[in-house]
Every structure is written in C-alpha cells, then in structure tokens.
Amino acid sequence: MVYFEFEEIGNLIDVDVAVTTWERIILREREGEQYLVSGGAPKVVKPPTTDYNFMLSLINLVKVSDVSVSFEGLMNSISFEAAAKWVQENGFPEVEHYYLDGAYAWLSLSRFRREVVTLWLLFHLWLALLYEDEKEITRYLQSLAARNISDFSFRRKKITAQQFISDLIDQRLKEMQPRISAYLPNPRILLHTNNLFTVAYFQLALLITQKDETKGKNLKVCPIEEGGCGNLFWGHGNRKFCPLCDRRTAYSRRKKKNKNSN
Structure with a gap:
C-alpha cells in the first residue's frame, strides 16, 4: 500500500458535486419510519462545497x-422543519430510495439526524482536543462510542480521541474519488462524490489540518447579545455575524430586544 502525504498541492478549488433541490420537502411515513421526501419541481444546484459554512450549517442544526x-436526545433536537429546510436549500445529502410511491427521492429522518449528530460530536471532540479539555474529550468520546460507531481500543484518552476522529473521518471519505481534469491552461485534480455528508466530513478534515492560529481567528460564534443567532460560522477579518445574520437583521433584533426589556 502506498500513501502520498502532502502539505499542499496547489489550492483546493472545488469538490465536484451537483445535487438536485426541490420546491418542497414532505414528511411521509413508510413501514413505521419517517422520511424526508421530495416534492414539486426539481432544480440542479452546486452547493458551496469549499466554504466551511456548508459543514457548519449541518452542525448548527443540533440545538x-x-x-x-x-x-437520541441530540438527534431529537433536530426538528423535521429544520431538516426539511436544509434539504430544500442544499439538496438531499444522500438518497435511500428513488422513484418510490410517486416521489423521486427518499431519505429517512433518523438517518439524516444520525449523520448530523455524529458530525456534531466529532467537531466538538476536535474542539475539546484543540483546547486540551480532558473532561470534554471524555464526554464527547463516550457519546460517540455509545453508538458503536467504532470498536477501536486505545491506551490514553488523547490518543483515543485523535485516532477516533481520524479513523471515523477516513471511513466516511472512502467513497470520494479523485479525478484529473487535464484541460489547459489550468489542469486540476477534482474530488468527486455524490454524497453531501461526505463533503461535510471532508470539510471537517480540511478544518482540522488548518494552522491553529487560523482556526482560532476565523471560527466564530454569531453574537446573540448583539442581535446574532448564536450559530457557529467561519468568517475572515472583522466579520462579526454569520451569513444568515447581516448587520441590518442583527440591529433590528437588538432594537426589538432593548424595547422589550424597557
């Protein structure tokens, strides 16, 4: 087996993925399980796969x-409405059934929630490692291990967490395939996938490999006390609010809050 280890091969331009969004996402039940189901007219879109805020938009669904x-409690914190809105805007992250009972795409709500919560826990486990918080490392790791996601055995908590993150992300990235686009003047290596969960795990892998000072500077929380929503986001420079909260929206919320407190 041969491994290529590199610090940089040019710059990541894109992940080659196109998805179909739908006018609406419907909740339907089949054989006792709830599903996110496509409805209305389709539209092919290309999600912002090189923007960490794509991954964070999934993480922010956990409330x-x-x-x-x-x-299970973390899974249940993701409402159908929030899941449906995400799928409507970004497309089905994956599809379990095609062309079933008059609908093109079906994805079980529990599957969607499980993948999002796993991503959420991995992200927060990595943050706990970054800030060397042993108590939080243990808590997040126990939550992940409780789902039997992995049967790895380790000697020390810190190694456990790091190896757990590496191996679980590696499992999720196995279906991503490299492709070469040799057209001049800009030949490129593309990474191809049909799964948006895979894209999110790939973005988490990229974030983990960023320099620590970059992570601390650009990973932010939209400030609730100033009219923000409290979501995590990736922002450069002096950007204070997430993509969902422009300054006008934040100002309006802050003004309303001050009025209600008087």
Missing part, C-alpha cells in the same frame, strides 16, 4: 448544547 444528553 442541544449539553453533551450529557443522550445520542
């Missing part, structure tokens, strides 16, 4: 901040 809540 429980206390990791002591069970894995």
Whole structure:
C-alpha cells in the first residue's frame, strides 16, 4: 500500500458535486419510519462545497448544547422543519430510495439526524482536543462510542480521541474519488462524490489540518447579545455575524430586544 502525504498541492478549488433541490420537502411515513421526501419541481444546484459554512450549517442544526444528553436526545433536537429546510436549500445529502410511491427521492429522518449528530460530536471532540479539555474529550468520546460507531481500543484518552476522529473521518471519505481534469491552461485534480455528508466530513478534515492560529481567528460564534443567532460560522477579518445574520437583521433584533426589556 502506498500513501502520498502532502502539505499542499496547489489550492483546493472545488469538490465536484451537483445535487438536485426541490420546491418542497414532505414528511411521509413508510413501514413505521419517517422520511424526508421530495416534492414539486426539481432544480440542479452546486452547493458551496469549499466554504466551511456548508459543514457548519449541518452542525448548527443540533440545538442541544449539553453533551450529557443522550445520542437520541441530540438527534431529537433536530426538528423535521429544520431538516426539511436544509434539504430544500442544499439538496438531499444522500438518497435511500428513488422513484418510490410517486416521489423521486427518499431519505429517512433518523438517518439524516444520525449523520448530523455524529458530525456534531466529532467537531466538538476536535474542539475539546484543540483546547486540551480532558473532561470534554471524555464526554464527547463516550457519546460517540455509545453508538458503536467504532470498536477501536486505545491506551490514553488523547490518543483515543485523535485516532477516533481520524479513523471515523477516513471511513466516511472512502467513497470520494479523485479525478484529473487535464484541460489547459489550468489542469486540476477534482474530488468527486455524490454524497453531501461526505463533503461535510471532508470539510471537517480540511478544518482540522488548518494552522491553529487560523482556526482560532476565523471560527466564530454569531453574537446573540448583539442581535446574532448564536450559530457557529467561519468568517475572515472583522466579520462579526454569520451569513444568515447581516448587520441590518442583527440591529433590528437588538432594537426589538432593548424595547422589550424597557
């Protein structure tokens, strides 16, 4: 087996992925399980796959901040409405059934929630490692291990967490394939996938390999006290609010909050 290890091969331009969005996403039940189901007219879009905010938009769907809540509790914090809105805007991250009962695409709500919560836990486990918070490392790791995602055995917590992150992301990236685009004047290597969960895990892998000072500077929280929404986002320079909260929106919320408090 041969491994190519590199610090940089040019610059990442894109992940080659196109998805179909739909006018609406419907909740339907089949054999006792709830599904996100496509409805209305389709539209092919190309999601912003090189922007970390794509991955963070999935992570922000989890609304429980206390990791002591069970894995199922974290899953249930993702409402159908929030999941449907995400799929409507970004497309199905993956499809379990095609052309079934008059609908083109079906994805079980539990599958969607499970992948998002796994991504959320991995992200926060990495943050705990970054800030060397042993207590949080143990808590997040236990939440992941409780789902039997991995059966790895380790000697020390820190090695456990790092190896867990590496191996789990590696599992998720196996279906991503490199392709060469040799057209001059700009030949490129593309990474191809049909799965948006894979894209999110790839972005997490890229984020982990960023320099620590870059992570600390650009990974931000949209400030609730100033009219923001509290979501995590990736922003450069002096950017204070996430892509969903422009300054006008934040100002309006802040003004309304001040009015209600008087």
